[in-house]
Every structure is written in C-alpha cells, then in structure tokens.
Amino acid sequence: MKRFVYRGITVRVEGPDVTDLDWLVEFLAPSFTVVEADGADRTVTLVADERRHREALGGIGIRDPVMVECFILDRGVVSLPSWPAPEGGCIIVNNDSGVLYRINADHTLVEVISVPANRKRRGDLMRVVREFAMAAAWTRRSVVLHAAAFAAGHRAVLLAGPKHAGKTSLLMACLEEAGIRFMSNDRVVVDLTDAEPVARGMPTIVSIRSDTLDRFPAAKRRLEAIDYLYTRTVAEAEAQRPTAPAARSAQQPLSLSSAQLCRVLGAEMTGAGVPVAIVFPRVDAGIGDIAVRELDATQAAERLADALLGAATAPRRSQVFAPPGDAAAGEYADVIRVWRTLLTHVRTFECRLGPRAYTPDSRTRFIAQVLGQPVGGR
Numbered sequence: 001m002k003r004f005v006y007r008g009i010t011v012r013v014e015g016p017d018v019t020d021l022d023w024l025v026e027f028l029a030p031s032f033t034v035v036e037a038d039g040a041d042r043t044v045t046l047v048a049d050e051r052r053h054r055e056a057l058g059g060i061g062i063r064d065p066v067m068v069e070c071f072i073l074d075r076g077v078v079s080l081p082s083w084p085a086p087e088g089g090c091i092i093v094n095n096d097s098g099v100l101y102r103i104n105a106d107h108t109l110v111e112v113i114s115v116p117a118n119r120k121r122r123g124d125l126m127r128v129v130r131e132f133a134m135a136a137a138w139t140r141r142s143v144v145l146h147a148a149a150f151a152a153g154h155r156a157v158l159l160a161g162p163k164h165a166g167k168t169s170l171l172m173a174c175l176e177e178a179g180i181r182f183m184s185n186d187r188v189v190v191d192l193t194d195a196e197p198v199a200r201g202m203p204t205i206v207s208i209r210s211d212t213l214d215r216f217p218a219a220k221r222r223l224e225a226i227d228y229l230y231t232r233t234v235a236e237a238e239a240q241r242p243t244a245p246a247a248r249s250a251q252q253p254l255s256l257s258s259a260q261l262c263r264v265l266g267a268e269m270t271g272a273g274v275p276v277a278i279v280f281p282r283v284d285a286g287i288g289d290i291a292v293r294e295l296d297a298t299q300a301a302e303r304l305a306d307a308l309l310g311a312a313t314a315p316r317r318s319q320v321f322a323p324p325g326d327a328a329a330g331e332y333a334d335v336i337r338v339w340r341t342l343l344t345h346v347r348t349f350e351c352r353l354g355p356r357a358y359t360p361d362s363r364t365r366f367i368a369q370v371l372g373q374p375v376g377g378r
Contacts, residue, residue, distance in 0.1 A: 003040055004032045006133035007191070007200065010039065013129060015046035023122055023233050027257050028129070030271035031184070031201040042132050046125050047113045056100045056113050059086050060093070068092065069319045070101075071131055074146045074163065074186065074309050077316070092320065099124040103320055110321070122231045123205075128321060130203065134187075135322030137202070138315035140330040142191040143338050146309040149183035149199060149273075150174050156199045156273030157370050158188055159281055160307040166281040166353045169212045170366075172219070173358040175267040177367055182262050182269045187309055190275060192338055197345050199275040205230045206261045209253040215358045219264050228260040275342070277370040279349045280306055287354035289362040292369050300348035304339045347372070 001014045002021050015021055025034055047053075065081030070092065072078075082092045085102060092101040097120040102111040110128055114121035137144050147160040148171040157174075159167045167186075174180050184201030191198045213220045227240045237260065262269050280303055284291075295303070305311040315330050349370055356362060 003035050003037065004028060004129060005035050006032045007136065007189070009133055009136045010035070010037075010041050011129050011132050012040035012043045013046070013125070014043070015125075016048060017046075019233075019236075020046055020048075020122055020125065023231070023236075024126060024129070026233050026259050027122075027126055027230070028203050029259070030269050031203055032129075032133070033271070042108050042110070044110045044112060044125065044128050044132075046121065047111050048116045048118075048121060049113075050115045053100065053113050053115050056091055056102055056111075057093075059083075060091050065093075069316075070321065071127055072134060072310055072316050072318060076310070082320070090320070094124060097121070097124050101128065101320075107320055107322065119231050126203075131318050131321035134202065135317040137189040138317060138330060140334040141193045141338060142189060143335050144202065144309040144314070145188045145190060145307050146186065146311075147188045147278075147307065148185050149188045149201060149275075151181045151183050151270050151273040152179055152367070152371055154274055155276045155371060156183055157277045157279060157367075158190075158199060158275055159279050160303075161280050161282065162306065164283070166283045166357075168206070168208060169215055169358060170279075170281050170351070170353060172212070172216055172261075172265060173363045174367055175262070175265045176216075176360075177363055180267065180367065182258060182265075182267050183271070183273060185258060185261070190338070190342055192341055197275055197342055198272055200272045201258075201270075203258055206256045206258060207253045208256065208261075213254070216265075222264045223254060228254070228256050228264070230255045230257045230260070234259050234263050275346050276372070277347045277349060278303075278307065278342075279351050279370055281351040281353055284352035284354055287352055288356055289354050289359065290357040290366050291352040291354070292366060293350045295348040295350060297343065300343050301340060303348065304336065307339070308335065 004011045060083035065083050067079045068082045069077045070080045080092050082090045085091045089104040098118055099121055100113040112125050145160055147158040148167040149156050149158045159170055185206045186204040187202035189200045226238055228237045308314045
C-alpha cells in the first residue's frame, strides 16, 4: 500500500503486486510524494484477478450503458460506458485496455479490475490516481496549463501551447543543458493561493515522434539500445532484451515515462518551482535556428486559449473521479482572473523554432533569454 499526495489531496493505492506500486511511485514522482501518514481522501485498489474481472463484467446486466466523462485530456474528454453496480455505485468499462472500474456511490473508492496478464492495468491505475489530482487542481486560485516545464534552481519556465507546437522537442533540447531539470512534459498546475505563484508538474506519458527523435541522435541511439516503455520501470526496461530497431520502427511514436526520458537524457527531475516565464513555441521552417520575442501585456493576455488544458472546456472535471461535494472548480471568469494575475509575475515569449533550434548554442541562448540571466547565475 502507498499513499500519494498531490497538493492537498491524498490517494491511498493498494494492490497485490508490489512491482505495480513501485512502478506507480516512479511514474508519478517527484510531482506526487509518497507519505507514511494514516488516512486518505480517496482509495484506489488494483485487482488483477480473472475471476473478479469476469464477475464484474457479469454484474453490468443487460441495460444500456450511460456514457460518463472519465478523463480530461488536452485533446478532449474521454467518455466511457457506465452501468449501475448491483451493490451501488457504478461499473465502467474501458474497452481499449480491457480494464474495469468499480466505483462506490460517493466516488471515494475505486477498484481497477484487470486480468493478471494485462500489463495495461498500470496505465489505467495511474490515470485514476492522476484524475483525482486533476479534479482537485481546478480551483478559483489554480489552473491546469497545457505545458511542458523545466527548472533552473527554483525558477521554472513553462512551454505552453497545443499539440505539435514543438514543446517536447524544445524541452528535450533544454534538458541537455547543464543545470536544467525536468518538471513536466505536457501538464502544469499553476497555483496562486500564496503570494508567490507555484508551478507543479502533472505526470503524463511522454510521446516522442520519430521526427522529434531524429533531432537528438545520442538519445535515439540509447532508445534503440534499451526497450523503454511507459508501463515498465526504468529497471524493468533495462533488464529487457532489446527489440530489433527494424521491428521497433513501426511502433512510433515512442511512449515513455518521465523517469525514462530523464534517464535517456541524463537529466534530473523536480516536482515544483516558481514560474518566471511562459513561452509559446511554434515550429517555423522559414527561419534558421531560434527566434524569441517577448510579448507585451495585451498579447500575453490573448494567449490564454493557447495555454489552457482543454481551453474550450476549462475548467472541467471528471464526472466519476471527482467526488460529489468537492470544492467547486470555479468558472471560466476565475480562470481569466488567475491568468491575468499570473502574468503580473512572469514574462511571456513567443518562440519560433527553425531546423537548427536544438543545437547547444541555440538552446543556451534561449535559456539565458527566458530566464533573464545565464543558468549558472541562479
């Protein structure tokens, strides 16, 4: 059993196989911390048992399901079929992974039920724990940004924008710079509860396309030598016999954990930092290397839609992994107020990424400009 804490929420996770829990610790760290204290706000139990899986499937009966919003992603909402459970609450079926979720009436207890041979259960377990934290992250003083992030000392730089904007490539380039630590690849929670804003990473699967990997030859060679996959710990991956590169090429994009990415790049990790800059990257094949332009207050205010996770629906929470009666997520007007307040604390930049944007010289210039001083000056 492990207890995971993210901001003010504690989730207890139980399971029969300690390796699944060890994997979850590695995947969620360091943004989530593991504590020894008693008590929890939510409990998630992993069940890897073929009989229990069969019984749960049999419990849904013949009634038509109701589609419920389960997971909030940058590309939209994942809705899954739900049936009333005989003992109360509901049973949800994830047909993509073959995993079931049995949820009690007040949504504080979740069983993640899988057959033993299904390794995808680890990803489903992680998503349930993370979704509880995501639901609690939307408040009247905090927002969830669709952003990667790195840190130099206590200072954090957020790389915000939609898919294919170049966030992962720019993040990987920065992580090759001495003194730069990984914070997040895709989601960042910014909290303005205190006088000084705090940015916290929200762990996600790191998806690396082949064209991104081609920009980093050393990392590509290491990934060809070791069969990293997000459902394995670093140690499990490194103990695997590597798949032949020709066979692996059809499996693009690669799906890694944050710990695996940092292992490949030789980077350290951190869970939180004080945001000092928000950068909006975009790929621009018409320039040579990298072009950074600071935005004025009006331009920065207009970039909210580019920065929010699920901008068209924010703030939005899961219908099942957010217990009824929790603190309200706030309204879009609250999101606008948080964004405007955040802009009084940070500088904002537009960053165009040309074909040579990822060289050592380019990344060093970029980091120094957005931090306002060289990395070593922290």
